[in-house]
Amino acid sequence: MTSRRLESGGFVDRGKVFEFKFDGRTLKGFAGDTLASALLANDVAVVSRSFKYHRPRGIVSAGADEPNAIMQIGKDDATLPNLRATQTELYNNMVARSTKGWPSVNFDVSAINALFGRVFSAGFYYKTFMRPKRLWRCYERFIRSSAGWGSAPAGNDPDEYAHRNAHCDVLVVGAGPSGLAAAVAASRTGARVILVDEQNEFGGSLLSEDTTIDSVPAMQWLEKTVAELSNCETVQCLTRTTAFGYYDDNFVAAVERCADHLGKPPGQTVRERLWRICAREVVLAQGAFERPLAFCNNDRPGVMMASAVQTYVNRYAVLPGERAVLFTNNDSAYFAAVAFKKAGGLLAAIIDSRQSGAGVTAVTNAVDHGIPIMNGHLVTDVVGKKRVRKAQVAQWSGDTSQTIKNTVSIECDLLMMSGGWSPAVHLHSQAGGKNIWDETHHCFVPGETLQQNRSVGAGAGQWSLMECLQRGGDAGRTTAEACGFVVQAGQTYETPQDQENPIEPLWRVPASRSPDRCAKQFLDFQNDTSVADVRLAVREGYRSIEHVKRYTALGFGTDQGKLGNINGMGVLAEALEVPIAQVGTTTFRPAYTPVTFGAGAGEDIGEIYDPVRKTAMHEWHEMQGAPMEVVGQWLRPWYFPQYGEDIHAAVARECMAARNSLAIMDASTLGKIDVQGRDSVALLERIYTHDVGRMAVGRCAYGIMLGEDGLLMDDGVMARLGEQRFYLTTTTGGAAAVLTWLERWLQTEWPELDVHLTSTTDHWSTIAVVGPKSRELLQKVGCNVSLQRENFPFMTVKDAELGGFPVQLFRVSFSGELAFEVNIGSNYAMAMWELLIDAGQEFQITPYGTETLHVLRAEKGFVIVGQDTDGSVSPVDLKMNWLLSKNKDYLGKRSLQRADLVRTDRKQFVGFVPVDGKTVVAEGTQLVNDPLLPVPTPMCGHITSSYASACLGHPIALGLLQSGHARIGEQVVAAQSDGTYVDMQVVSPVFYDPKSERQNV
Amino acid sequence: MSDSLKRHHCLEPFSEDSATIGSSASAEPAIRVTFDGHREFYNLRGDPADAAFTDAVKSFTGQSIPDKANTLSYRECTTCWLGPDEWLVVYPSFEAGRFEKFSTELDSTDATAVDVSHGYIVLCLSGDSALDLLAKGCTLDLHLSSFNVGDCVQTGIARTAAIIANIAEGDHYEVIVRRTFAEYLAIWMRHAGAEFGIGFD
């Protein structure tokens, strides 16, 4: 294999040799290479196979528009699929693999598809694999595997990613000449500037071109400018950073590849950082993409963009061929041809489609270097499969409808092409800006903007270096001024002036046969979309560019049509016989280039995916080996297994302890709200359904709140701590929502009420001491208030001192047993818990978790909001009529009279017992009246809670049943998911101690 | 009463296994975090136009309540603006009976106070990269041009809400966070700070 590396020149470090692997072969490159330049230096012509026809493909471009050199980089779990070799910096020991072509890019078994190219036309997959429908899964598997798009790693990504928020006055995207001029001008006013560029160094086109600024070589100007920016404290320079998304309010997302060029990130370095940039003003200086020309077999390896050849020669010191032909319709490519020639390549001819050819500057330059120019000629076809061997050249009159008869062959192994330039309007478009058609330069340029952004340089259709620098500087000053900075007079730049001839558009190249019958003229290389495909779509009735895109897959690949879309629009315009401006562009969406999942996720993975809230006693629970249940963001102990116990045995033991002796539970996750103010009663009367004002100070009450739709929203115990002070509890999951709900009514509807609401959920920890011995336990640890029934009756609250700690003591019960809830400052809670556990040993105090909590309350028929209710349940359905005051209005009251809520056949809350006395049906099981009715069998309800009850000796269940309140004593059938049926007796939901005597003792 | 009682702040378990991460053992990490779990916090509500209320607070704390949004006042205690009628009063250490006295002071007014001392913890951040760390999780512009000594903001850090108080010159910031979100935030800081070098005391 020959080396195509030049002896001198370029920005590669010849002293630093990197070895790398491409498809198993070991190759060498230099520091400063991209994978693409290193492959070209090694004369690797074929780098992939095309998507549909599996044609061999080579490197076409040198940037983000590359459609072919799509690689799988890295190995094992750090591998990344679908990276563009043109934008992948080489590092030592890189492992790269072509993502397409099986078994290899040089011998691809599916290449046989190419023989049937006429069959595989636009819409082929839609037309062929639609029927029979059931076979699509089969087809899909084959199509996907033969298409091939790289592979995702099997394990977790081993690298770190980060997010970073940033703010600036002026964000400049792109550090070519116009972006640099803008950044310098803005920074000199004192504005905070962020300058991002996707390349590893600033300079953009200056890195590839041989020109002067202010009479010194452009590289000197570049060095000086970059130094000034780097030394400026208010400027943040970010290389290897792609601004990929422009969102609302001048918010731009950019990804910085901090360590992708190093292979493995060293130490704590993050691999990629997602920058979330809030900019007051944005200058877009993204440059332009060169367009290919659509001649026959224009996808053959060795056909490259002219500017890419210039970049490989000047920047990477690689000569991508020995003998080249340039095919162009504009002046810019002449300089690429000259660069190739100057570096030692042979330039057989410049084929210029324009009758009058190029302007004086370009022509003189070419002639001075001895390059023959053929005006009014076309390259109609190329010969060579895995490498271009010949270009077929013909004279042309300028009439596109003509077919070309006589061609001559010119030998070459490199065909440079240039169809003109398309400004990169992506971010401008994402920001909501319109694009307008420039009739002179035949390209879409940014039009009106919706946000605070402006485009400059080639990205705005400003083509001369002078214009780029001047307009860039102007934009820097204007944007800084818009941010309130004082601006000095503008700087002027001096650059060589070129005399140009205008471009003449050539969307497709006439061939020896009609465009529908000639060899493939590719528009989108990645998706194998050809001129004929777009024309076929039009014949089949497609008109909108968006529909044609979807039918032909034009612009659908990882390059998102950066290279080929514009030619496709030109071909479509011709076929529709409308001006191209009327065809318009497809929608530009983020991301401009693909972004890794890692960058998107940032640090929000693993243990910090979401906050985990733990109670003050959490460590104790963990030490006991309690499995945890996730409740909202909280972790709660599920049960406390003793040696060898499973969940059933543990829960049975915990339940019996609560019923017979003493049990203890951490109830700290309950939501808690402090309510104070002159109008506390007035507010709570409107929120809760019961008569809040009738509660005496020191009393507790169970309360429910309804939405205005009359359906149950949340419940909890509330306590009246003073004339104007209440303490509310909410469900664990409802805490934040209830506080927001109360604040909303208070602030927006009843601002005249003087009430203050404060969340005390974190301040207070709550310990439930449950069971017949609970009173004895509290007495034993020392309580300064009497705990006897006559002094401290059920449903009352007292401030107390317990074991020396200040506490709020509630005599409430969610188990039906004698019980107390201890509210204690969270920093004391662990000490209090341990004190109670120690003192409780003589009563065999038993800690219990959420499972036992649920069983105990279910035995009493207490609902859990969100488990037994689902947002469609009214208090009447729950038989909570006793809670509904007739003396006042409250939220949702009027809705209880709505026709739908007074229906008697609503699903109502009842209890169930399995007739066999032993089956615990699954929660969620549907209930039917008659399982033998034909499918779909009408369902009449469902089970919401279901447990084995140790103290009752049989399973119990709660659920919602149509007309359930009237069906107590009847039987229904639970249809289990395994197809079996269980007969269920409908009973009262209160299974245990129906007169509620035990909690009152 | 409870001065001698055993208190446990919520980051004690975290402190036990924290170390310096991301910089060599000898070098001072670019971010240092200390936990202060035993301050006193009072949630204060009242009408700032009510002189009886503002005078009562001033006579007790020795300083005016900040009436400008997102600012704080500090001397013996720090008073952070939380909303147009809401403040968080933070005393540096616990003193038995102080809250009761404060509460009594407000009795003759329409204002109210709630002791929420056990509900918050302070993570004190310092070091050259302290702001870089906050910028990773906070969408606000904490640049000198918009965030100075005497400023405080309630905002989101990563996936939790917090108050960031700027109470001293140089790279010192206090992050006040709810007790049950503190461990999450500390773990987040340990991860997010690793690239700069972060140490916990």
Place this chain on the structure above:
Amino acid sequence: MLLIKCPWCGNRAESEFNYGGEAGIARPANPDTLTDAEWADYLFMRKNPKGLHQEQWNHAQGCRRWFNAERDTVTYRFTRTWRIGEAPSSTRDVDS
């Protein structure tokens, strides 16, 4: 990132806020006297305009205040925000 101007705290990221639906829906003074249809109108019926829409928002991660906002449902732009109980300013912060 959408920025929303809290009338108390100034511009903040959208992620600090909760949406509360249409603004200006007054709760009827005497629900008992309303017909089912009238009550349903209050309960369920909301405008769904293309263009400017007045909404309630809550600065959930900040000052916890509810406030009014006018937003363009086509461009997503917030044109102005104002405190509950106050009138919106006659000029908009930005054009819709």
